[in-house]
Amino acid sequence: MADTEQSRRRVQSIEVGFRVLRVLRMAEGPLPLREIAARAGMPPSKVHLYLVSFVREDMAYQDAQNGHYGLGSFAIQLGLAAIRQLDVVALASDSLTELCDKTDCAIYLSVWGDRGPCIVAKADGALQGAFSVRLGYILPVTTTATGLVFLAHLPEYETMRARAAQDAYDAARNARTPSEEEIAEAVGKVRTLGYASTIGMLNRNFAGIAAPIFDYSNKLAATLTILGPSEYMSRAKHKEFVRLMLDAAQNVSQRMGALTTSKP
Template identity: 25%
Template sequence: MNATAEPRAGTQSIRRAVAMLEAFTDERPLWNVSDLAEQLNLNRTTVYRLLTALESAEYVERDPATEGYHLGSGLIALGGRAQRANSVRAVALPELEALAAATSETATLEVLHGGEMVIIEEIPGEFVTSGSQHIGSRWPVYATSTGKAILAALPPTELNAALAPPFVSLTDKTIASVDELLTCLDAIRRAGYAVAAEELELGFVAVGAPVLDAAGRPVAAVSLGGTLTRMTDERIPEIGARVRHTAGRISHKLGYRRNKESTDRRLR
């Protein structure tokens, strides 16, 4: 019986400690023992014991003036290691491989740099696609599905700075004006993904969705591309959902959360 009780007690302590750390937010960066105990529905002795353990690891620090606790420097060091271990490319690679395998199309990861989208990872699909796209390729942001996906996710001030003309036509279907692009971005926000149908290269279609970091900023975009004969209008909604889901999974692994989970949970 003791062998069963000990793991349960250990797991419960971990869950409680995690809930305590999650209670420290931008809106409430400082907690005293009594208020934190009430917030988490725990007794003061338990909260004090866990805070003491977290303080020993420098995950929280006590302010002598207020006798309150705030997040500590140990979390900065831990977060730095997590960030290095979870670079966009490293996190995205298995997701891109799964996307390409599920669809037989070519999956890419691209970043915005100097008004252009740069391919930083590519997983070729089963079928031949564009011969001009490979790791290191650069294309105008307005002519790609990934570029439009990122633009649609930018805050207004940054978007305005990124919309500087001229718009060079790569095909007769390339977006040619700011007004046309803005209309397109509205549709992208509603759908959650962007489509570039022969806008970059004739006979080639790509669908892209933004990858967001922990702060909700677009740091990259995922794309799935193929020939016009395979990426048909009927198939685009399915492809769009897959790409959006893949980008969402990568974003989640990078720390993005659409809604913060409540720390007011049952812990007993």
């Protein structure tokens, strides 16, 4: 029993120490002790004890000139090791299955390739019927929710080639191409709302909702998309599914190392 209580105290001690490390992670630069304590919601004397240990283990360092604290060399090495191990497909796998179970719709994970958004993982839903998008499929850039998310978060020079290819393909089929004004309006809406939604674009009977997944540098790493029958994804369902998609995308983003505004 004593061993169990002691083990619990040690775990709690680690958790408290991580409150200090989270403050250093979110800081714009080295901070004085009192500022770290204020942001962590802890007494300065207690924070100082943790910082002494972190400095000793190179998780933190103290500036010799002003005494301020920042993240140390081992913290940097730890972060780089985590980055090397990142795999968005593996990290998003559980989210795809969970979303599919909750919505009965097909869920897709796409990354940006040379020709545009490419589907790299999927979970087939009960409501997709005969309509299914295969792995490796290159999605249209300007007429799908997935494509609009990429347009909203990637620099223009990365998307120009894919857009040109889509325009040429649409012209060969005499298909309507959205105007620059329509694209700009759609992209602006994605940036404002944090997600994209389309109806009847990839298939006239289906609607899509897509949300961005960010990596450790807060750059777009992938896009998570739900595709289901338009009638099923009614206004009430739309709100529910948007919330599910945004929550799932944020969860994967956090696992990818994206910075969040969560407090220590």
